[in-house]
Amino acid sequence: MSTIPSTFNQNLPAYTVIGKGERGANTGMSAVLLSRGGRYLRRSIFQDLEKAGFDYVLSVETGKKSYDIEELSLRYPFAQFLILKENLSFGEQINIAAMEVRTPLFFVLWNDVRFTQSGGAERIAERILQSDQLCTVPVVQNTRFEPLPTLIIPALYRGTIRTIPFVPVKEGSLSLYPFDGVGVYHTEKFINLTGYDVNIRSPYWQLMDFGFRAYLWGEKIKTSQLVKVVYDGEPVPQDTSMHPDYRRFYLKNIAPVFRGDTALLPWRRLIPYLLKSGEGFRIAWRNFRSVREWVELFTYRFQMDARQLAELWEETE
Known part of the structure; x- marks a missing residue:
């Protein structure tokens, strides 16, 4: 275990930015797109994000340079592509994207998670900026549009921490962390919290660390019925075992x-x-x-x- 970074951008990994990054709207919210692999029609993803009305889209690219980046950057000038030079955890990817965000809010999505609310970025940003919370967790649905248990409640028993998932049924319920990292983040608060711990590799414990630190430091993570996303497939199961x-x-x-x-x-x-x-x-x-x-x-x-x-x-x- 190396020394824990005391500042947000300490030891930031190397990456390259491709794309014009021209403002596409004026909502105050950007989209951060992470890739889980798989063969998805990327053009349709960017079309959905354009219709939603995001100011910018930051696509975090893992592995080798994708063949369609040049085409997408020309077709969607509001998009930028962050080309990573090494294999990074999802939390590190979000940290890097946060450094490039130029809006008060950013919405983290995966390439297998659909946000299709046309014009929804403006309505969501207006509501969230009034609440001034660290992170807003959307209602997550499967392909049958059934809500998933993504409201996370902590329980401490004999010094051991456990989490209990529930389906969010009301506006503004507290959640320990954003399920799968998907949510609308307040940029300044995220950076002040020092983002995700880059020295934790397990996605589950990286989320647990982020959520606990948020609450222990006085921040809030809440669900919203206003924001909804749909998974193309089944969400990746969380490994909650006692990882190192x-x-x-x-x-x-x-x-x-x-x-x-x-x-x-x-x-x-x-x-x-x-x-x-x-x-x-x-x-x-x-x-x-x-x-x-x-x-x-x-x-x-x-x-x-x-x-x-x-x-x-x-x-x-």
């Missing part, structure tokens, strides 16, 4: 204690961590000390700790 990344998530989010108006990672957490981490004394000590320094750096950003969050979730809602 859980150790990093635990130290940053579960282990800190909030007292008064500050948080700290107490030394009394060290021995249990050494015994359970399985990392060996030297590595475990280095990782613990690194995260303890990170908590000290952001001590005044914390508004609560994990236990208070779990206990107050319903009351907060």
Whole structure:
């Protein structure tokens, strides 16, 4: 485990930007398009985004340069293509896109997720900018237009964190994180939160870390019935197993204690961590000390700790 970045754009991976990036509308919201692979008719995706009325579209390109980028950049001058030079996690891809966003909001979508609300970008942006929240989670539907359980509720039991999914049925319900990373993000708040942790590779624990940090630092992630997306296929199953990344998530989010108006990672957490981490004394000590320094750096950003969050979730809602 390397030292946790204290600033958002620290150690930003190299990438190339192709496309004019001319403003296509004036809604205050851009679309960030991630690729999950597969053979999708990209022209129809960009047509849907153009009809929706996004100011810009940032398409994050993984692997080799796609054959149709030049054609799409000419046909859709509001689009830019971010060509990555290495394999990055989805959270790193969103971080890079956020650095290029020129609007107050950006909507993260995958190439197998359809947003077909014609002119919807303007209505959504107007509503969300009034709420001033970190992230807005859409209603997610399958190909039969049935809503999926994407409202995520945390539960802390005997020091172990679990999540319980529900179908969102009302406006403004709190969700721990945006399901599959799909949602409308407040650009400034996202950057101030330092984005997704680039040192966590597991998508599930990357989302868990982002969501916990958001709430522990006083931000909110809410669902909206106004925003709807449809998956072309079945959503990718989440691997919720105790991945090695859980150790990093635990130290940053579960282990800190909030007292008064500050948080700290107490030394009394060290021995249990050494015994359970399985990392060996030297590595475990280095990782613990690194995260303890990170908590000290952001001590005044914390508004609560994990236990208070779990206990107050319903009351907060």
